[in-house]
Amino acid sequence: MVSIFYFLSFLAVISAFMVVIAKNPIHSVLYLIMTFFAIAGHYVLMNAQFLAVVNIIVYAGAIMVLFLFVIMLLNLNTDAEQNKSILIRLTGIVAGGILMITLIGAFKQVSIVKDTTFYASGQAYDIGLVKNLGNTLFKEFLVPFELSSILFLAAMVGAVMLGKKDIK
Amino acid sequence: MENGISTITQIIPPNFYLILSSLLFCIGIIGVLIRRNIIVVFMSIELMLNASNLLMVAFSSYRSDGAAQVFVFFSMVVAAAEVAVGLAIIVMIYRNIHSIDIKELSKLKW
Incomplete structure (x- = not known):
């Protein structure tokens, strides 16, 4: 594994x-x-x-x-894309590398404690299955789930409106 | 699954997922910074979103908390809506200026 x-x-x-x-x-x-x-x-x-x-x-x-x-x-x-100048590209790569070094340096300090009580009861392995996730989704997070449909409706209307040729 | 079956959370330390996610995130940032094609920039943003999703799922399974996986699901929902609107904007930009080079889109730059 x-x-x-x-x-x-x-x-x-x-x-x-x-x-x-x-x-x-x-x-x-x-x-x-x-x-x-x-x-x-x-x-x-x-x-x-x-x-x-x-x-x-x-x-x-x-x-x-x-x-x-x-x-x-x-x-x-x-x-056909023209490249950015070598200086800007080098700056981008150096900035990304510095961010990665910072993140890894910060993560070296953390230690994540495992929740061992769940492991003992054997429930830990099936939280990601459809049955348990569906229970969580439709019991605790029902309102955000319904709100996301409104978000999708807004996104759909927005995409159609942006894609139209001329808007009166 | 029964007790005693070894899963990945017992073998791999969580710091490995931290490092993998930060690697993917930084590759996404480098992509945003060095590319000029607006679609590739958009794809790099998707890569960063996925890196954070991966880390959240990793924390969820290490802490045995299902709520984080529901949150990742909502994050995917928002990403799908964002891509639909964003690609519509890109098509509109292309129709107006006949280019997808972000160099042409610097009118708002101070």
Whole structure:
């Protein structure tokens, strides 16, 4: 199981790098789909099966298809992008690297205590299954769940309105 | 699952997930900073969102708390809405200025 963890982490990081450095936007989308599948694999490893399936359906399915659709629609599948100047790119990479060093340095200090009472009762492994997550979602978080449908309605109306050619 | 079955949370220390998520997040930040194609910038933002989702699921399974996974679900909902509106904005920008280079979009810059 440890080797699966390392393999998925390696896959996620490498394909995330390829998203950033790939010239062609189509290749970026495909590498991003690979990253999402690796992250979904991590969810399965952590026994969050519902989120793994939702991740694949929503991200790798819907969102990435939308990205591909827009790239094809705008006819952008060429690598005609001019690069930023080398100084700006170097500054960006150094800034990201410094942030990563800061984060890792901060995380070295923390120690996360495992909740051992749940482990003893054996409930710890199935919190991510559909049955238990559905119970949590529809009992404690029912109002945010309904509010998210309003959010979707607003997003849909907004997308249609933005996409229209001329608004009277 | 019965007791005694070893899961990933017992083998892998949580700091590994912290490091993996911060790596993915920083790659996303570098992508936002160094690319000029607005769609690739948008994809890097998605990458950062996913890194934070991964960390939240990791904390949820290490702490055995289902509420965090529901929160990740809501975060995915918001990301889907954001992508729909954002891509509509990108299409509108392309229709107006015939370019998706963020260099052309610096009118609001001071």
